[in-house]
Amino acid sequence: EDSFTVAGRTFTSRLLVGTGKYKDYEQNARALEASGAEIITVAVRRVNLTDPDKPMLVDFIDPKKYTFLPNTAGCFTAEDAVRTLRLAREAGGWDLVKLEVLGDQKTLYPDMPETVRAAEMLLKEGFQVMVYCSDDPIQAKRLEEMGCCAIMPLGAPIGSGLGIQNPVNIRLIIEQANVPVLVDAGVGTASDAAIAMELGCDGVLMNTAIAEARDPILMARAMKAAVEAGRMAYLAGRMPKKKYADPSSPLGGLI
Amino acid sequence: EDSFTVAGRTFTSRLLVGTGKYKDYEQNARALEASGAEIITVAVRRVNLTDPDKPMLVDFIDPKKYTFLPNTAGCFTAEDAVRTLRLAREAGGWDLVKLEVLGDQKTLYPDMPETVRAAEMLLKEGFQVMVYCSDDPIQAKRLEEMGCCAIMPLGAPIGSGLGIQNPVNIRLIIEQANVPVLVDAGVGTASDAAIAMELGCDGVLMNTAIAEARDPILMARAMKAAVEAGRMAYLAGRMPKKKYADPSSPLGGLI
Amino acid sequence: EDSFTVAGRTFTSRLLVGTGKYKDYEQNARALEASGAEIITVAVRRVNLTDPDKPMLVDFIDPKKYTFLPNTAGCFTAEDAVRTLRLAREAGGWDLVKLEVLGDQKTLYPDMPETVRAAEMLLKEGFQVMVYCSDDPIQAKRLEEMGCCAIMPLGAPIGSGLGIQNPVNIRLIIEQANVPVLVDAGVGTASDAAIAMELGCDGVLMNTAIAEARDPILMARAMKAAVEAGRMAYLAGRMPKKKYADPSSPLGGLI
């Protein structure tokens, strides 16, 4: 069966989903189930993981059933990100993490030098680091060489739904990578996810595209199918594009 | 359950596949099964429907299990098309048909005046006519008004694999149509099929994209998933596109 | 010097402009001058050509200096179009005309069968017919074979400013044509016009892109430069696209 392995763990679903923007944890849980995802990335600074007096994510989504991937959404410095992930490790024992260090509020693009610095600190502390990054192949390579276990280039600004803006860069990153490459951010609808997979990505992470669809549960199912479709199309090897029409068979052979 | 109805028959699969370019009827049958299609369009002038001394399509694909949709591939005049479909009706009793009258060999685009003329003749003889047409909304409307039971605009030249070239026109055709609209021709890979469905099409017909993939059976499965993904995404209502990033929650609320 | 010839008349400017949506005839005249156009297409049913008690177009734009190309904007039948152009011929002696027969108000796409019928009538009456048409290469060929002196496929809906939606079709039309091909409708900004010319068009006609720019006179100058740029790029023969970077010279040869 088709699968991908990150930090020694093997997954068959190539769709990763988030925990932001849902109406409540219950809707989040239902979308997660509909998506077929095995990994849920958790915004540690936004999600209640520890206060038993309030609704807790783990009451709706079982960390034994799903891989929780703590992330550092909302962190703008390496120190903030590292502190956040230390808390997550203490709270749930999670050491496979998704690092994001943001550069500004308008784009929510990563601050790449801070990201590299944070990755260094986390790797030294024994974390397994999946890393949100720009689609710059040179920086992606550097993060891999440092020891990051997955490269997660952005397809478009977080929450924009614009789809992959620069397929050339995503392709270049994939061609050179020896660790999984997952497109993170930018997917808006099903075909965007299929396109990411057709480029050869190992997976796609999304949040807003599901949570802000008119019907998030149905969109979660759509995304499951889209990621599978794109993956199969990649493996099946698409037909070449042609400049002109190509009839089904020699027309001379007609009855 | 989600379905569409054409000429009084209801289908749950929105993927239609063809009979050209496969290695043999057996591969064609396996691709058909993998695709989940309920309708197979049959090039009457190319496929052996009547000579028992040669391999016959119906020995591999059961007309009781699948809806056979005879088509007029290779016909360049209304008379040729009508004659071809009369033969099909005599051979198998099929009166739900797909009309295509081609304009030239280089593009395999329809000759629209001949198509209109052929449609008139066929409708008069009691055929139910699904019609391959250009993506011109004015001509599509006319074909519907004449009584065609489905409009099948091209997405790109037959066999080109270029994907939908003019989504504006496909959208305009869908907005005005009261019969099913199915994109016919041009799909090259899974995301192309998803895009067609996200535009609001009722279905997609393809042949080369499956038959000329490196692994046609796997591509048939990919296309099944892609059409379902695109349809669900359409029904789920995609998120709006945004010019800038949109964080998962007010950053002011961070720890 | 680079030029194109239509109906025996030779023009060096490949930009054609219109008479709609301007504040007044004076602005129209200034935009025309800034555009460098030699041909101005005149909506006979909207522009005052005959009533001396109101401002007349010919008082601002000299028919001796510019080629007036009467058009049938607003006509939805062949008879209307023919009648309109007869009036124009009586009023100004113009027999080089631009035919458009519209199919509906939402798209302002041509009704192609009515267009063909009108073209037949006009050709019989000795008009030189430049014809607004869909981007269907089969229909474009037919119009040329009937004797139309220029083919004017739409790039996008009139007044939409969406740019050329289907470059594949425009290319196919150009490849087969023996008369000038001019993109008519759809241009929104300078690069759209350049793209049309790079495809090998003989010219571009536009109205809204200039008239509804914030500064119509400056946009007219922009369009002049864009059409020239696209034409020169077409003639100069662009570099091939490459999948990877290509350094300026062998890096081994560095100091």
Added chain:
Amino acid sequence: EDSFTVAGRTFTSRLLVGTGKYKDYEQNARALEASGAEIITVAVRRVNLTDPDKPMLVDFIDPKKYTFLPNTAGCFTAEDAVRTLRLAREAGGWDLVKLEVLGDQKTLYPDMPETVRAAEMLLKEGFQVMVYCSDDPIQAKRLEEMGCCAIMPLGAPIGSGLGIQNPVNIRLIIEQANVPVLVDAGVGTASDAAIAMELGCDGVLMNTAIAEARDPILMARAMKAAVEAGRMAYLAGRMPKKKYADPSSPLGGLI
């Protein structure tokens, strides 16, 4: 008159050209003249600036007439780049320079951390640094804050001719910049240059698109016109895009 100012020098031409891939210095000089460029960027490590026994660039292109902008093409470390520009300053007194520190041979993308380090060193030594960078807005902002006098994001891999791959990023860089932004690398034909300018860039630098056109001199003229067209279209304020057609005037008002 429209102009832009970098490091206190004002230019009216917004097209910058290079010195690579031409047949010889003479062709380079003729292309430069046809382009109308006032700035020529000189690959210090490839161009003969000092050896009087061989053809010298300055014998064909007069440094008093054109602004020579020495660049560090072929440098993969900050040290190499700095050394190269010191040589250039000694040779010709040039202190307005274009920095590029490459990350690998396949993409010729910049190594951004090395670029930042090199920029720091150069700024300390009093150079005026125009800097080739990725299209990452966060890194572009940092380079501006350090004191670089112009930001030069890539549109696509050097020499690829693919056109601007990520207009969203170029737009984001322009929106935040207080120094000139010039697209550097990726332009393949005239419309690509117009698109760059329509996004609001202050200028475009290109080399291969001119040098590897079939007719470099004519392409240089095309690019001159395209940059002017794009700039004027930007200043003129383009019409809004519309989903449907928009007639030239109320159809009710027809004759």
